Amino acid sequence: MSDTALPGLTAAPSLTDAPKALPPSGLWGRLGGGFSRWLKSSSPWLNLLGLVGFLLLWQLLSRVLKVPLFVKLPGPWETVVEWFSPRPVYGISVFTIEYYQHIGLSSLRVFLAFLLATGLGVPLGLLMGWKKTFSDYAFPILELLRPIPMLAWVPLAILMWPGRESSIVFLTFLGSFFATLLNSWLGVKSIDPAYFRAAASLGASESLIFKKIVWPGAMPFVFTGLQISVGYAWFSLVAGEMLAGEFGLGYLIWDSYILVQYPVIIIAMITLGLVGSLSSFIIRAIGNALIRWKVKENG
Template identity: 75%
Template sequence: MSHSNSIDVSAVEEGVAGSGKLALIRIKQWLQSPAPYLNLLGVCGFVALWYLTTEVFDLPLFNKLPGPKATFSEWVSPSPVYGISLHTHEYYQHIGISVWRVFQAFILATCLGVPIGLFMGWKKKFKDYTFPLLEVLRPIPMLAWVPLAILMWPGREASIVFLTFLGSFFATVLNTLLGVESIDESYFRAASSLGASEKQIFFKVIVPGALPFVFTGLQISMGYAWFSLVAGEMLAGEFGLGYLIWNSYTLVQYPVIIIAMITLGVIGSFSSLLIRLIGDKLMQWKVREVA
């Protein structure tokens, strides 16, 4: 028994070490490629264009917008003019509430959307029942759901999470469905000829085969969750980054709008990166193939 346990532990350690080495190789390859430097150049170019249009040339379309100098000085100020900066508690309170809402909606959309998408791709009859309804509901904008969400759910918090969930749910279902439909038919025939049961086909063929599309869909659905959240918070929220953007507009606090927008973009990017890393961890065969 002890010998078997030592073998299992060593195998796990080798697997972890191999994953770590593979990650280091990918990072090294990325740093040696022109991609990170082009990314940085693109960001710097955007900031430079923002600076020129708002603070140097003072173009008519942009003369009411705050420039990068005014925005970043407000963002890092210990005593901000409008009360929101890296040094204020309210800034992190808005971030925390928005992140918690997106987390709830994203987990709910994943737990419902992935199984529904898998079954829609697996069972044609189930797809025939559900796909038309999905296609009718999917194009409806989030703003159109706001009155119904407020009527259906007792509190503002639940209605905001519901609106965020809707944006994430449809993207998750459709990408999971696409993943199942992209699996080569020969895998199903091979599994059936080897005597695999329906349950084995589902867990050994459909789920692994659809995983790359599932995680691509989850990255897309995370983006949908964030902009659905902002729409919900603007109209029904009391806290959060979306509420902060709208409230700052009504109070003519334009630098705070830019601060909240940049914060949304940064957090959303890190959210997608986290999903990508989890997907790489669960799909080591795909990572090795790319590497």
């Protein structure tokens, strides 16, 4: 709620039968409006202050005070210097091709696994939510498999799949599949039964009900699920790459640990954070563009 709104006024019933405030339509309209407001507020300065404070504390603990717990941690300054150095000591910086090979391969694995998890999880979840018979079949199996931690799958994944590449993608897929499935299922469950009744009254066939009610109605939950699932995908990917990889950011972290190239660990970790945020931002943006009807009341 904005600072200028009077609480008493916003809570009053609409005596005038007037429409609610109409927010700017379209993804860029809303993003743009939000961004310029954000720039004018105190938020960016506080964000910056927090970040600088965090880096100073890190430098202080690891390099100035040399606190035992932090003494092996590379300081932020040497990490940044290494990260942006044209001639990096340990061979990884924004100027080396290897850096982008690791990012590219990890992203490709996540993309493939995420695509598979979405392609299987969304239809399966929607069907389970829509048709009780279907969920009766599938529910026990899923409830048995879902709680198994992804790491418990590692030996099987290596045994079952030919080559490391497919086992890593499989592990990544597993991480993201269940989140997608469950949220798609919940999405259908969240649809008001009145919509199904209304559609049936108006003469909609089963396939039309799926296309026009189940699919759009579950969409908000599906996209929430996809954002969660892409996070799980990155999580599982790193575990998979540490155990079985020859390339990729997870492998790079583990390899740098073994080779005592500590600044590279930090570089790879920050990079993971950045690509992870970017992937969930992309999904959110696609979701917002598709779910234009879900308008926030205060714009």
